[in-house]
Amino acid sequence: MITCDKLSRKFEDASGELWAVRDVSLTVPDGTFLSVVGRSGSGKSTLLKMLGGLLSPTEGVVRIGETSLYEMKEDERADYRCHTIGFIFQDYFLEELYTVYQNLEIVMMIAKVPDAERKERIERALTQVGMLHKKDSKVKVLSGGEKQRVCIARAIVNEPQVLFADEPCGNLDYENGQTIMRLLREQCEQGKTVILITHNREDAMATDRIVTLQDGRIESDEDQRHS
Amino acid sequence: MKTRDILRLITNEAKYGKREWVLSYMMQTLLMVCVLICMVFFTRLPKTGDILLHAAFDSEEFGFQLSGYTRSDLDELTKMGFEDINFDMREPVGYLKNLEHIWWYKFRAVIQGNDIWNQEIDGYLMILLFCRIVFAVIGILLWVILLNSVSNSFRIKLKERERFVQMMYRLGCTKRTIFFLYYAFFALRALLVFFTAVVLSGITMHLLNGYMENVMYLKVDMPIIPGVLIAVMVLLQLMLMRRTMRKAWRESNEED
Structure with missing residues (x-):
């Protein structure tokens, strides 16, 4: 279970201070497919980074189970990102000159997975997203939808408990976007917690719960399963 | 990793x-x-x-005027490598076979208020130091x-x-x-x-x-x-x- 309590993040620049996220309290039970929606600048990405251990909050606490994320040492937090979370980025963050296989292998290297296990786990992850036939292709020749599927494979190859998806359909057409949403739903059905950041209300409607952010605060929290 | x-x-x-x-x-x-x-x-x-x-002077050793040095400095001058040191002349004279450390000797001499010089080769030594x-x-x-x-x-x-x-x-x-x-x-x-x-x-x-x-x-x-x-x-x-x-x-x- 992921919980955050009065989570806030302030940025300072020449024009003064800006609260990107303010007093956000949230509990995300295991196996939930949650979406966070809001306009540009509403604080969605900042919230995701704080939940993912990438950005320390100005105030508040993030807990994974009973452990406070920002009381961990840096190495422990890196280990958390490696083994507990899978990230899916809007801009893919794939290595264009590497093959699909090599991109997934990077995650295995970081997690120090033994060589003997790597091939099987990579192929299993690629099979889940329907990209096994492209494992030796260089990423630069793939389409946008294929790249995003590789991203999902990379995110799940270490069998994490939580998936964070930051605007995964942002650069894709409708059909590919639907494919990505279906893959995320499948991951949720396998027991993973999926947190989706999106500005697209239609994508959010396909999730179990919608949290709407405005000006860094929670405006609404709707449970879709009972509506 | x-x-x-x-x-x-x-x-x-x-x-x-x-x-x-x-x-x-x-x-x-x-x-x-x-x-x-x-x-x-x-x-x-x-x-x-x-x-x-x-090679240029076709000489195995060079004579230097040892201005300001006295017989009490004999040990020091011998350690520097000077040979055939003569204190009986108006200014003491000594002969040096190896010029490798001459500038270090000259510097020490100046610090002590003395001088070690050779009118013929000092110009060349200056050029070498400059280089x-x-x-x-x-x-x-x-x-x-x-x-x-x-x-x-x-x-x-x-x-x-x-x-x-x-x-x-x-x-x-x-x-x-x-x-x-x-x-x-x-x-x-x-x-x-x-x-x-x-x-x-x-x-x-x-x-x-x-x-x-x-x-x-x-x-x-x-x-x-x-x-x-x-x-x-x-x-x-x-x-x-x-x-x-x-x-x-x-x-x-x-x-x-």
């Missing part, structure tokens, strides 16, 4: 920015060769000057340019690979590991530059020694590999790399 995986990632890094690292390699090697040659001349010029002066200073200054300036070039290479590389570094960090790689990856990459590049520069400067010294021996009939024996110098330069360069990389990381990456 396992050592083998780090080595694989380092090898993969060579695929990126090939043009930059080939040009940097050539430029840094050339600079390093010039630095090594300057340092060799700086250290060996006294010995070479000694050989050249002996030595010029080689030292040029060598240091070239080394500063070399360090600047290496520093720029880091910045260019880290800027170019900013997304990769961010990706690694988000995927759970520690800053320390990412740091080590690029530190090792640049250390290998620097070693490649050094070894190439040592070979090229060694060839240059060998050719110079050959010219001096076969054309000028002088055996100067310039050292082929200035070992200690290289070790010190490598160490200082690695320290600079560490500092530059930490600064570049802070400028280009998220803090958590």
